[in-house]
Amino acid sequence: MSQPIRFYHRNAIREVSDASTTRTVLQYLREDARCTGTKEGCAEGDCGACTVVIGEPDAAGGVAFKAVNACIQFLPTLDGRALFTVEDLRQPDGSLHPVQQALVDCHGSQCGFCTPGFVMSMWALYEKHGHATTPAAHCAHKSVPSREEISNALTGNLCRCTGYRPIVDAAEQMFDAPAPLAPLDVAALARTLAGITRDDTFHYEHAGRRFDAPRTVEVLARLKAERPATRILAGSTDVGLWVTKQMRDLGDIVYVxxxxxxxxxxxxxxxxxxxxxxxxxxxxxELAKQYPELTEMWQRFASLPIRNAGTLGGNIANGSPIGDSMPGLIALGARVVLHGADGEREMPLEDLYLAYQKKDMAEHEFVTGLKVPTRSGAREKLQFRTYKLSKRFDSDISAVCAAFAFIADGETIREPRIAFGGMAATPRRAAKAEAVLDGAPWHEATAQAAMLALGNDYAPLTDMRASSTYRLDTAKSLLYRFWLETRAHDPLPKHALDVRAIQLVEVQ
Ligand SMILES: Cc1cc2nc3c(=O)[nH]c(=O)nc-3n(C[C@H](O)[C@H](O)[C@H](O)COP(=O)(O)OP(=O)(O)OC[C@H]3O[C@@H](n4cnc5c(N)ncnc54)[C@H](O)[C@@H]3O)c2cc1C
Ligand code: FES
Ligand code: FES
Known part of the structure:
Protein backbone atom coordinates (compact mmCIF):
# COMPACT_ATOMS: atom_id res chain seq x y z
CA MET A 1 0.00 0.00 0.00
CA SER A 2 1.22 3.50 -0.81
CA GLN A 3 2.66 5.44 2.13
CA PRO A 4 2.66 9.25 2.36
CA ILE A 5 5.94 11.12 1.76
CA ARG A 6 6.94 12.31 5.24
CA PHE A 7 9.43 15.11 5.81
CA TYR A 8 10.20 18.06 8.05
CA HIS A 9 9.47 21.51 6.63
CA ARG A 10 8.60 24.87 8.26
CA ASN A 11 8.72 23.49 11.82
CA ALA A 12 6.35 20.61 11.19
CA ILE A 13 6.21 17.11 9.76
CA ARG A 14 4.53 17.28 6.36
CA GLU A 15 2.76 14.36 4.71
CA VAL A 16 2.15 14.36 0.95
CA SER A 17 0.15 11.68 -0.87
CA ASP A 18 -1.07 13.42 -4.01
CA ALA A 19 2.14 14.39 -5.82
CA SER A 20 3.46 12.63 -8.90
CA THR A 21 6.56 10.49 -8.30
CA THR A 22 8.64 13.01 -10.27
CA ARG A 23 7.17 16.23 -8.85
CA THR A 24 10.20 18.32 -8.07
CA VAL A 25 10.92 19.80 -4.67
CA LEU A 26 10.84 23.21 -6.36
CA GLN A 27 7.35 22.61 -7.79
CA TYR A 28 6.16 21.48 -4.36
CA LEU A 29 7.61 24.57 -2.69
CA ARG A 30 6.31 27.17 -5.11
CA GLU A 31 3.00 25.64 -6.21
CA ASP A 32 1.84 23.50 -3.28
CA ALA A 33 3.45 24.95 -0.13
CA ARG A 34 3.34 28.49 -1.57
CA CYS A 35 6.88 29.16 -0.38
CA THR A 36 7.91 31.30 -3.32
CA GLY A 37 11.19 32.55 -1.87
CA THR A 38 12.95 29.75 -3.76
CA LYS A 39 13.25 30.74 -7.43
CA GLU A 40 13.36 28.91 -10.73
CA GLY A 41 16.02 30.01 -13.22
CA CYS A 42 17.19 27.19 -15.45
CA ALA A 43 15.41 24.08 -14.08
CA GLU A 44 18.54 22.05 -14.84
CA GLY A 45 20.83 22.45 -11.84
CA ASP A 46 23.01 25.15 -13.39
CA CYS A 47 22.08 28.55 -11.94
CA GLY A 48 21.48 27.91 -8.23
CA ALA A 49 18.37 30.15 -7.95
CA CYS A 50 16.52 27.15 -6.51
CA THR A 51 19.15 26.18 -3.90
CA VAL A 52 17.65 24.70 -0.73
CA VAL A 53 19.25 22.86 2.16
CA ILE A 54 18.44 19.26 2.98
CA GLY A 55 19.09 17.89 6.47
CA GLU A 56 19.52 14.15 6.87
CA PRO A 57 20.45 11.97 9.85
CA ASP A 58 24.19 11.31 9.94
CA ALA A 59 26.12 8.34 11.31
CA ALA A 60 27.04 10.24 14.50
CA GLY A 61 23.40 10.77 15.48
CA GLY A 62 23.40 14.39 14.30
CA VAL A 63 22.18 15.98 11.10
CA ALA A 64 24.20 16.58 7.93
CA PHE A 65 23.20 19.66 5.96
CA LYS A 66 23.66 19.81 2.20
CA ALA A 67 22.84 22.57 -0.28
CA VAL A 68 21.15 21.01 -3.33
CA ASN A 69 19.19 22.17 -6.39
CA ALA A 70 15.45 21.85 -5.69
CA CYS A 71 14.64 22.00 -9.42
CA ILE A 72 16.00 18.51 -10.13
CA GLN A 73 15.23 16.69 -6.88
CA PHE A 74 12.03 14.63 -6.78
CA LEU A 75 9.74 15.12 -3.78
CA PRO A 76 9.60 11.45 -2.64
CA THR A 77 13.39 11.55 -2.05
CA LEU A 78 12.66 13.90 0.87
CA ASP A 79 11.05 11.09 2.86
CA GLY A 80 12.72 11.02 6.31
CA ARG A 81 14.61 14.26 5.70
CA ALA A 82 14.33 17.96 6.53
CA LEU A 83 13.88 20.71 3.96
CA PHE A 84 15.06 24.27 4.65
CA THR A 85 14.42 27.27 2.44
CA VAL A 86 15.03 30.99 2.66
CA GLU A 87 11.70 31.34 4.51
CA ASP A 88 13.22 29.48 7.47
CA LEU A 89 15.90 32.05 8.11
CA ARG A 90 13.74 34.93 9.35
CA GLN A 91 14.13 35.30 13.11
CA PRO A 92 11.16 35.18 15.53
CA ASP A 93 11.14 38.99 15.93
CA GLY A 94 11.15 39.45 12.14
CA SER A 95 14.83 40.40 11.94
CA LEU A 96 17.23 38.98 9.39
CA HIS A 97 19.50 36.00 9.96
CA PRO A 98 23.22 36.98 10.08
CA VAL A 99 23.66 35.40 6.62
CA GLN A 100 21.00 37.70 5.16
CA GLN A 101 22.18 40.75 7.11
CA ALA A 102 25.73 40.29 5.84
CA LEU A 103 24.47 40.25 2.24
CA VAL A 104 22.59 43.51 2.86
CA ASP A 105 25.58 45.13 4.59
CA CYS A 106 28.02 44.12 1.84
CA HIS A 107 25.67 45.16 -1.01
CA GLY A 108 25.57 41.57 -2.23
CA SER A 109 22.12 41.82 -3.80
CA GLN A 110 20.65 43.98 -6.58
CA CYS A 111 17.69 42.54 -8.52
CA GLY A 112 17.59 39.83 -5.87
CA PHE A 113 16.63 36.93 -8.09
CA CYS A 114 19.71 34.90 -7.25
CA THR A 115 19.79 36.00 -3.60
CA PRO A 116 17.67 33.26 -1.95
CA GLY A 117 19.88 30.66 -3.61
CA PHE A 118 23.07 32.36 -2.43
CA VAL A 119 21.58 32.73 1.06
CA MET A 120 20.94 28.99 1.27
CA SER A 121 24.43 28.03 0.02
CA MET A 122 25.85 30.45 2.59
CA TRP A 123 23.59 29.13 5.33
CA ALA A 124 24.73 25.56 4.68
CA LEU A 125 28.32 26.80 5.09
CA TYR A 126 27.33 28.73 8.23
CA GLU A 127 25.78 25.64 9.79
CA LYS A 128 28.73 23.48 8.78
CA HIS A 129 31.11 25.77 10.62
CA GLY A 130 29.15 26.34 13.78
CA HIS A 131 26.36 24.18 15.06
CA ALA A 132 25.12 25.89 18.19
CA THR A 133 21.80 25.45 19.92
CA THR A 134 21.65 28.67 21.93
CA PRO A 135 22.72 32.25 21.20
CA ALA A 136 25.19 32.02 24.11
CA ALA A 137 26.81 28.90 22.72
CA HIS A 138 27.06 30.53 19.34
CA CYS A 139 29.72 33.05 20.34
CA ALA A 140 32.49 30.95 18.81
CA HIS A 141 32.16 29.10 15.53
CA LYS A 142 33.90 25.75 15.29
CA SER A 143 36.03 27.23 12.52
CA VAL A 144 35.81 29.97 9.93
CA PRO A 145 36.13 28.95 6.27
CA SER A 146 38.89 30.28 4.05
CA ARG A 147 37.99 32.51 1.10
CA GLU A 148 38.74 29.54 -1.14
CA GLU A 149 36.24 27.36 0.74
CA ILE A 150 33.67 30.12 0.47
CA SER A 151 34.20 30.41 -3.31
CA ASN A 152 33.91 26.65 -3.59
CA ALA A 153 30.61 26.69 -1.65
CA LEU A 154 29.24 29.31 -4.06
CA THR A 155 30.29 27.67 -7.35
CA GLY A 156 26.70 26.60 -8.01
CA ASN A 157 25.19 30.08 -7.71
CA LEU A 158 25.20 32.49 -10.63
CA CYS A 159 24.55 36.22 -10.26
CA ARG A 160 24.04 38.50 -13.23
CA CYS A 161 24.05 41.80 -11.25
CA THR A 162 26.49 42.27 -8.43
CA GLY A 163 29.65 40.44 -9.37
CA TYR A 164 30.85 37.97 -6.81
CA ARG A 165 33.22 39.98 -4.62
CA PRO A 166 30.53 41.56 -2.39
CA ILE A 167 28.85 38.18 -2.01
CA VAL A 168 32.07 36.47 -1.00
CA ASP A 169 32.75 39.40 1.38
CA ALA A 170 29.31 38.81 2.93
CA ALA A 171 30.06 35.11 3.37
CA GLU A 172 33.20 36.08 5.31
CA GLN A 173 31.43 38.78 7.32
CA MET A 174 28.51 36.56 8.40
CA PHE A 175 30.84 34.73 10.76
CA ASP A 176 31.67 37.97 12.62
CA ALA A 177 28.02 38.86 13.22
CA PRO A 178 26.24 38.24 16.53
CA ALA A 179 24.46 34.90 16.78
CA PRO A 180 20.93 34.57 15.39
CA LEU A 181 18.19 35.05 18.00
CA ALA A 182 16.98 31.51 17.46
CA PRO A 183 19.80 29.26 16.22
CA LEU A 184 18.77 25.98 14.70
CA ASP A 185 18.42 23.30 17.39
CA VAL A 186 20.24 20.47 15.62
CA ALA A 187 19.80 17.95 18.47
CA ALA A 188 16.02 18.50 18.46
CA LEU A 189 15.97 18.19 14.66
CA ALA A 190 17.93 14.90 14.88
CA ARG A 191 15.28 13.55 17.31
CA THR A 192 12.48 14.65 14.99
CA LEU A 193 14.09 12.97 12.00
CA ALA A 194 14.69 9.80 14.02
CA GLY A 195 10.92 9.75 14.61
CA ILE A 196 10.16 9.63 10.87
CA THR A 197 12.98 7.31 9.80
CA ARG A 198 11.61 4.09 8.33
CA ASP A 199 12.93 0.63 9.17
CA ASP A 200 11.74 -0.85 5.94
CA THR A 201 11.27 0.05 2.26
CA PHE A 202 9.39 3.29 1.66
CA HIS A 203 6.73 2.59 -0.95
CA TYR A 204 4.83 5.38 -2.67
CA GLU A 205 2.42 5.24 -5.59
CA HIS A 206 0.76 7.90 -7.69
CA ALA A 207 -1.14 7.67 -10.98
CA GLY A 208 -0.01 4.10 -11.59
CA ARG A 209 3.68 4.87 -11.01
CA ARG A 210 5.70 3.37 -8.13
CA PHE A 211 8.50 4.94 -6.14
CA ASP A 212 10.35 2.52 -3.85
CA ALA A 213 13.19 3.41 -1.49
CA PRO A 214 14.59 0.14 -0.11
CA ARG A 215 16.99 0.16 2.84
CA THR A 216 19.12 -2.86 1.83
CA VAL A 217 20.94 -4.08 -1.27
CA GLU A 218 19.09 -7.38 -0.90
CA VAL A 219 15.69 -5.70 -1.30
CA LEU A 220 16.99 -3.55 -4.15
CA ALA A 221 18.18 -6.71 -5.93
CA ARG A 222 14.80 -8.33 -5.41
CA LEU A 223 12.92 -5.30 -6.74
CA LYS A 224 15.19 -5.14 -9.81
CA ALA A 225 14.79 -8.89 -10.41
CA GLU A 226 10.99 -8.62 -10.21
CA ARG A 227 10.81 -5.46 -12.34
CA PRO A 228 14.03 -5.10 -14.34
CA ALA A 229 12.78 -2.02 -16.21
CA THR A 230 12.39 -0.02 -12.98
CA ARG A 231 14.57 3.08 -13.26
CA ILE A 232 17.29 3.39 -10.61
CA LEU A 233 17.48 6.88 -9.13
CA ALA A 234 20.49 8.05 -7.10
CA GLY A 235 21.34 11.78 -6.85
CA SER A 236 19.00 12.75 -9.71
CA THR A 237 21.54 15.12 -11.28
CA ASP A 238 21.27 13.33 -14.63
CA VAL A 239 17.82 11.77 -14.30
CA GLY A 240 16.20 14.98 -12.98
CA LEU A 241 16.90 16.70 -16.29
CA TRP A 242 15.26 13.91 -18.28
CA VAL A 243 12.04 15.05 -16.61
CA THR A 244 12.49 18.82 -16.41
CA LYS A 245 14.07 19.25 -19.87
CA GLN A 246 13.01 16.23 -21.91
CA MET A 247 9.58 15.72 -20.28
CA ARG A 248 10.25 11.98 -20.14
CA ASP A 249 8.02 9.57 -18.27
CA LEU A 250 10.41 7.60 -16.07
CA GLY A 251 8.00 4.76 -15.29
CA ASP A 252 8.59 3.07 -11.93
CA ILE A 253 11.50 4.33 -9.85
CA VAL A 254 13.68 2.66 -7.26
CA TYR A 255 15.67 5.15 -5.18
CA VAL A 256 19.02 4.02 -3.76
CA GLU A 286 38.17 10.10 0.10
CA LEU A 287 40.12 9.48 -3.12
CA ALA A 288 42.10 12.71 -2.83
CA LYS A 289 43.56 11.53 0.48
CA GLN A 290 45.73 9.10 -1.51
CA TYR A 291 45.53 10.78 -4.89
CA PRO A 292 45.76 14.55 -4.31
CA GLU A 293 46.23 14.86 -8.10
CA LEU A 294 42.43 14.46 -8.29
CA THR A 295 41.80 17.65 -6.32
CA GLU A 296 41.41 19.97 -9.30
CA MET A 297 39.04 17.52 -11.03
CA TRP A 298 37.06 17.29 -7.78
CA GLN A 299 36.72 21.06 -7.44
CA ARG A 300 35.83 21.46 -11.12
CA PHE A 301 33.22 18.68 -11.21
CA ALA A 302 29.96 20.60 -11.62
CA SER A 303 29.27 22.68 -8.48
CA LEU A 304 29.00 21.91 -4.79
CA PRO A 305 25.17 21.45 -4.81
CA ILE A 306 25.48 19.00 -7.72
CA ARG A 307 28.36 17.14 -6.03
CA ASN A 308 26.33 17.06 -2.78
CA ALA A 309 23.50 15.23 -4.55
CA GLY A 310 25.14 13.35 -7.44
CA THR A 311 26.84 10.05 -6.72
CA LEU A 312 29.98 8.43 -8.08
CA GLY A 313 27.83 5.35 -8.85
CA GLY A 314 25.51 7.53 -10.97
CA ASN A 315 28.43 9.04 -12.87
CA ILE A 316 29.81 5.57 -13.64
CA ALA A 317 26.46 3.96 -14.43
CA ASN A 318 25.44 6.80 -16.70
CA GLY A 319 28.86 6.43 -18.34
CA SER A 320 28.67 9.57 -20.42
CA PRO A 321 31.59 9.85 -22.87
CA ILE A 322 32.21 13.30 -21.39
CA GLY A 323 31.75 12.33 -17.72
CA ASP A 324 34.64 13.49 -15.55
CA SER A 325 35.28 10.59 -13.18
CA MET A 326 35.90 7.75 -15.61
CA PRO A 327 39.24 8.75 -17.20
CA GLY A 328 40.95 9.28 -13.82
CA LEU A 329 39.46 6.12 -12.32
CA ILE A 330 40.35 4.01 -15.37
CA ALA A 331 43.93 5.35 -15.33
CA LEU A 332 44.12 4.38 -11.65
CA GLY A 333 43.02 0.81 -12.47
CA ALA A 334 39.61 1.00 -10.76
CA ARG A 335 37.20 -1.94 -10.81
CA VAL A 336 33.42 -1.65 -10.80
CA VAL A 337 31.27 -4.01 -8.74
CA LEU A 338 27.85 -5.04 -10.09
CA HIS A 339 25.03 -6.90 -8.38
CA GLY A 340 22.32 -8.85 -10.15
CA ALA A 341 20.11 -11.90 -10.00
CA ASP A 342 23.19 -14.17 -10.10
CA GLY A 343 25.00 -12.35 -7.30
CA GLU A 344 28.03 -10.06 -7.55
CA ARG A 345 30.61 -9.69 -10.28
CA GLU A 346 33.35 -7.15 -10.89
CA MET A 347 35.40 -5.98 -13.85
CA PRO A 348 37.90 -3.30 -14.83
CA LEU A 349 35.91 -0.08 -15.14
CA GLU A 350 36.87 0.39 -18.83
CA ASP A 351 35.24 -2.95 -19.69
CA LEU A 352 31.85 -1.66 -18.53
CA TYR A 353 31.59 0.61 -21.57
CA LEU A 354 30.83 -1.30 -24.77
CA ALA A 355 29.58 1.43 -27.11
CA TYR A 356 27.74 4.73 -26.93
CA GLN A 357 25.19 4.38 -24.09
CA LYS A 358 25.73 0.60 -24.15
CA LYS A 359 27.16 -1.10 -21.09
CA ASP A 360 28.07 -4.59 -19.97
CA MET A 361 25.29 -4.39 -17.36
CA ALA A 362 22.09 -6.43 -17.65
CA GLU A 363 18.76 -4.71 -17.00
CA HIS A 364 18.40 -6.42 -13.61
CA GLU A 365 21.95 -5.47 -12.56
CA PHE A 366 23.10 -2.37 -10.75
CA VAL A 367 26.36 -0.85 -9.51
CA THR A 368 27.10 -1.43 -5.84
CA GLY A 369 30.51 0.18 -5.73
CA LEU A 370 33.93 0.90 -7.00
CA LYS A 371 37.35 -0.39 -5.96
CA VAL A 372 40.38 1.82 -6.52
CA PRO A 373 43.85 0.38 -5.83
CA THR A 374 45.63 2.04 -2.93
CA ARG A 375 48.89 3.87 -3.47
CA SER A 376 50.96 1.15 -1.90
CA GLY A 377 53.84 -1.15 -2.90
CA ALA A 378 55.12 -0.39 -6.41
CA ARG A 379 52.30 2.17 -6.77
CA GLU A 380 54.07 4.47 -4.34
CA LYS A 381 56.07 5.42 -7.45
CA LEU A 382 52.95 6.18 -9.46
CA GLN A 383 53.04 9.26 -11.66
CA PHE A 384 49.47 10.39 -12.15
CA ARG A 385 47.66 13.45 -13.49
CA THR A 386 44.14 14.30 -14.67
CA TYR A 387 43.18 17.33 -16.74
CA LYS A 388 39.82 18.84 -17.70
CA LEU A 389 39.30 21.23 -20.60
CA SER A 390 36.01 23.10 -20.65
CA LYS A 391 34.80 26.50 -21.78
CA ARG A 392 34.19 27.70 -18.19
CA PHE A 393 36.50 26.85 -15.33
CA ASP A 394 33.74 26.01 -12.83
CA SER A 395 30.47 24.22 -13.34
CA ASP A 396 30.94 23.11 -16.94
CA ILE A 397 31.01 19.82 -18.82
CA SER A 398 34.35 18.72 -20.32
CA ALA A 399 35.24 19.06 -23.96
CA VAL A 400 38.23 16.82 -23.26
CA CYS A 401 39.07 15.03 -20.05
CA ALA A 402 42.44 13.27 -19.78
CA ALA A 403 44.16 11.00 -17.29
CA PHE A 404 47.69 9.59 -17.41
CA ALA A 405 49.38 7.18 -15.02
CA PHE A 406 52.45 4.97 -14.92
CA ILE A 407 54.79 3.48 -12.37
CA ALA A 408 58.23 5.08 -12.53
CA ASP A 409 60.84 2.31 -12.34
CA GLY A 410 63.82 4.64 -12.29
CA GLU A 411 63.51 6.30 -15.71
CA THR A 412 61.55 3.38 -17.17
CA ILE A 413 57.79 3.51 -17.67
CA ARG A 414 55.87 0.51 -16.24
CA GLU A 415 52.14 -0.22 -16.51
CA PRO A 416 51.17 2.95 -18.40
CA ARG A 417 47.47 3.72 -18.41
CA ILE A 418 45.98 6.55 -20.45
CA ALA A 419 42.26 7.26 -20.58
CA PHE A 420 40.26 10.04 -22.18
CA GLY A 421 36.75 11.40 -22.09
CA GLY A 422 35.38 13.43 -25.01
CA MET A 423 37.55 11.58 -27.54
CA ALA A 424 35.31 8.60 -28.40
CA ALA A 425 31.76 7.30 -27.91
CA THR A 426 32.76 5.96 -24.48
CA PRO A 427 35.38 6.79 -21.87
CA ARG A 428 38.31 4.86 -23.41
CA ARG A 429 41.93 3.87 -22.94
CA ALA A 430 44.58 4.79 -25.50
CA ALA A 431 46.02 1.34 -26.26
CA LYS A 432 48.43 2.49 -28.97
CA ALA A 433 49.90 5.36 -26.99
CA GLU A 434 50.21 3.06 -23.96
CA ALA A 435 52.13 0.54 -26.10
CA VAL A 436 54.61 3.25 -27.08
CA LEU A 437 55.19 4.12 -23.42
CA ASP A 438 55.39 0.62 -21.97
CA GLY A 439 58.99 -0.16 -20.97
CA ALA A 440 60.36 2.99 -22.65
CA PRO A 441 62.43 5.64 -20.87
CA TRP A 442 60.39 8.69 -19.78
CA HIS A 443 62.13 11.06 -22.17
CA GLU A 444 60.75 13.85 -24.30
CA ALA A 445 61.09 11.73 -27.46
CA THR A 446 58.96 9.01 -25.85
CA ALA A 447 56.29 11.53 -24.89
CA GLN A 448 56.27 12.88 -28.45
CA ALA A 449 55.96 9.39 -29.95
CA ALA A 450 53.02 8.67 -27.65
CA MET A 451 51.43 11.99 -28.66
CA LEU A 452 51.59 10.89 -32.30
CA ALA A 453 50.08 7.51 -31.40
CA LEU A 454 47.05 9.24 -29.89
CA GLY A 455 46.08 10.07 -33.47
CA ASN A 456 45.68 6.32 -34.10
CA ASP A 457 43.79 5.74 -30.87
CA TYR A 458 41.07 8.33 -31.38
CA ALA A 459 38.98 9.97 -34.10
CA PRO A 460 36.95 12.42 -32.02
CA LEU A 461 33.73 14.10 -33.10
CA THR A 462 33.06 17.74 -33.72
CA ASP A 463 30.17 19.04 -31.64
CA MET A 464 29.08 22.20 -29.82
CA ARG A 465 31.76 21.77 -27.17
CA ALA A 466 34.78 21.43 -29.46
CA SER A 467 35.92 20.49 -32.95
CA SER A 468 37.58 17.20 -33.75
CA THR A 469 40.88 18.96 -34.47
CA TYR A 470 40.77 20.89 -31.19
CA ARG A 471 40.12 17.68 -29.29
CA LEU A 472 42.96 15.74 -30.87
CA ASP A 473 45.44 18.61 -30.67
CA THR A 474 44.68 19.36 -27.04
CA ALA A 475 44.78 15.66 -26.14
CA LYS A 476 48.35 15.60 -27.47
CA SER A 477 49.19 18.83 -25.66
CA LEU A 478 47.89 17.41 -22.39
CA LEU A 479 50.14 14.39 -22.79
CA TYR A 480 53.05 16.79 -23.34
CA ARG A 481 52.01 18.71 -20.24
CA PHE A 482 52.04 15.44 -18.30
CA TRP A 483 55.61 14.89 -19.49
CA LEU A 484 56.61 18.44 -18.46
CA GLU A 485 55.11 18.01 -15.01
CA THR A 486 56.53 14.57 -14.27
CA ARG A 487 59.90 14.37 -16.07
CA ALA A 488 62.72 13.28 -13.83
CA HIS A 489 65.00 16.26 -14.38
CA ASP A 490 63.86 19.77 -13.72
CA PRO A 491 60.15 18.96 -13.49
CA LEU A 492 57.73 21.85 -13.53
CA PRO A 493 56.45 22.62 -10.04
CA LYS A 494 53.02 21.00 -9.63
CA HIS A 495 51.16 24.30 -9.82
CA ALA A 496 53.45 26.02 -12.31
CA LEU A 497 50.69 26.08 -14.92
CA ASP A 498 47.88 28.24 -13.63
CA VAL A 499 45.02 26.98 -15.79
CA ARG A 500 42.56 29.55 -14.46
CA ALA A 501 44.93 32.38 -15.44
CA ILE A 502 45.50 30.86 -18.90
CA GLN A 503 41.76 30.55 -19.50
CA LEU A 504 41.20 34.15 -18.41
CA VAL A 505 43.84 35.33 -20.87
CA GLU A 506 42.15 33.25 -23.61
CA VAL A 507 38.79 34.86 -22.88
CA GLN A 508 40.12 38.44 -22.98
C1 LIG B 1 24.49 21.38 -13.68
C2 LIG B 1 25.16 20.06 -13.86
C3 LIG B 1 26.54 20.00 -13.99
C4 LIG B 1 27.16 18.77 -14.16
N1 LIG B 1 28.52 18.77 -14.28
C5 LIG B 1 29.15 17.59 -14.42
C6 LIG B 1 30.58 17.57 -14.53
O1 LIG B 1 31.25 18.60 -14.42
N2 LIG B 1 31.16 16.35 -14.74
C7 LIG B 1 30.44 15.21 -14.84
O2 LIG B 1 31.02 14.13 -15.02
N3 LIG B 1 29.10 15.20 -14.72
C8 LIG B 1 28.45 16.35 -14.51
N4 LIG B 1 27.08 16.36 -14.41
C9 LIG B 1 26.33 15.09 -14.52
C10 LIG B 1 25.96 14.41 -13.19
O3 LIG B 1 26.07 15.30 -12.10
C11 LIG B 1 26.83 13.20 -12.88
O4 LIG B 1 26.79 12.28 -13.95
C12 LIG B 1 26.44 12.49 -11.58
O5 LIG B 1 27.52 11.77 -11.09
C13 LIG B 1 25.23 11.56 -11.75
O6 LIG B 1 24.99 10.92 -10.51
P1 LIG B 1 23.53 10.85 -9.88
O7 LIG B 1 23.68 10.16 -8.58
O8 LIG B 1 22.91 12.19 -9.84
O9 LIG B 1 22.80 9.91 -10.93
P2 LIG B 1 21.28 9.85 -11.36
O10 LIG B 1 20.93 11.07 -12.12
O11 LIG B 1 20.43 9.51 -10.21
O12 LIG B 1 21.38 8.59 -12.34
C14 LIG B 1 22.17 8.65 -13.53
C15 LIG B 1 22.06 7.33 -14.29
O13 LIG B 1 22.72 6.30 -13.56
C16 LIG B 1 21.81 5.25 -13.21
N5 LIG B 1 22.21 4.82 -11.89
C17 LIG B 1 22.42 5.60 -10.79
N6 LIG B 1 22.90 4.86 -9.77
C18 LIG B 1 22.99 3.58 -10.23
C19 LIG B 1 23.44 2.34 -9.67
N7 LIG B 1 23.88 2.28 -8.41
N8 LIG B 1 23.41 1.24 -10.45
C20 LIG B 1 22.97 1.29 -11.73
N9 LIG B 1 22.53 2.42 -12.32
C21 LIG B 1 22.55 3.54 -11.58
C22 LIG B 1 20.43 5.87 -13.31
O14 LIG B 1 19.44 4.91 -13.56
C23 LIG B 1 20.64 6.82 -14.48
O15 LIG B 1 20.61 6.08 -15.68
C24 LIG B 1 26.41 17.57 -14.21
C25 LIG B 1 25.02 17.63 -14.05
C26 LIG B 1 24.40 18.85 -13.89
C27 LIG B 1 22.91 18.90 -13.71
S1 FES C 1 16.58 26.63 -11.29
FE1 FES C 1 18.64 26.84 -11.93
S2 FES C 1 19.66 25.42 -10.68
FE2 FES C 1 17.61 25.06 -10.24
S1 FES D 1 21.31 40.17 -7.71
FE1 FES D 1 20.46 40.05 -9.69
S2 FES D 1 21.04 38.09 -10.39
FE2 FES D 1 22.09 38.32 -8.55
Missing part, protein backbone atom coordinates in the same frame (compact mmCIF):
# COMPACT_ATOMS: atom_id res chain seq x y z
CA UNK A 257 19.65 7.01 -1.46
CA UNK A 258 18.37 5.29 1.69
CA UNK A 259 20.58 2.20 1.44
CA UNK A 260 23.28 2.45 4.10
CA UNK A 261 25.45 -0.30 2.58
CA UNK A 262 25.84 1.81 -0.56
CA UNK A 263 27.05 4.80 1.50
CA UNK A 264 30.18 2.99 2.68
CA UNK A 265 33.72 4.30 2.12
CA UNK A 266 36.41 1.96 3.34
CA UNK A 267 40.16 1.74 2.77
CA UNK A 268 41.90 -1.60 3.20
CA UNK A 269 45.54 -2.40 2.44
CA UNK A 270 44.90 -2.87 -1.29
CA UNK A 271 41.69 -1.04 -2.11
CA UNK A 272 39.76 2.15 -1.55
CA UNK A 273 36.17 0.89 -1.70
CA UNK A 274 33.43 3.40 -2.41
CA UNK A 275 29.75 2.51 -2.32
CA UNK A 276 27.66 3.46 -5.34
CA UNK A 277 25.50 5.79 -3.22
CA UNK A 278 28.41 7.90 -1.95
CA UNK A 279 28.13 11.47 -3.20
CA UNK A 280 30.63 12.82 -5.68
CA UNK A 281 31.79 15.30 -3.02
CA UNK A 282 32.50 12.61 -0.42
CA UNK A 283 33.98 10.15 -2.90
CA UNK A 284 36.52 12.65 -4.22
CA UNK A 285 37.38 13.74 -0.66
Missing amino acids: GQIEELQRCETTRDWIEIGAGVTVERAYA
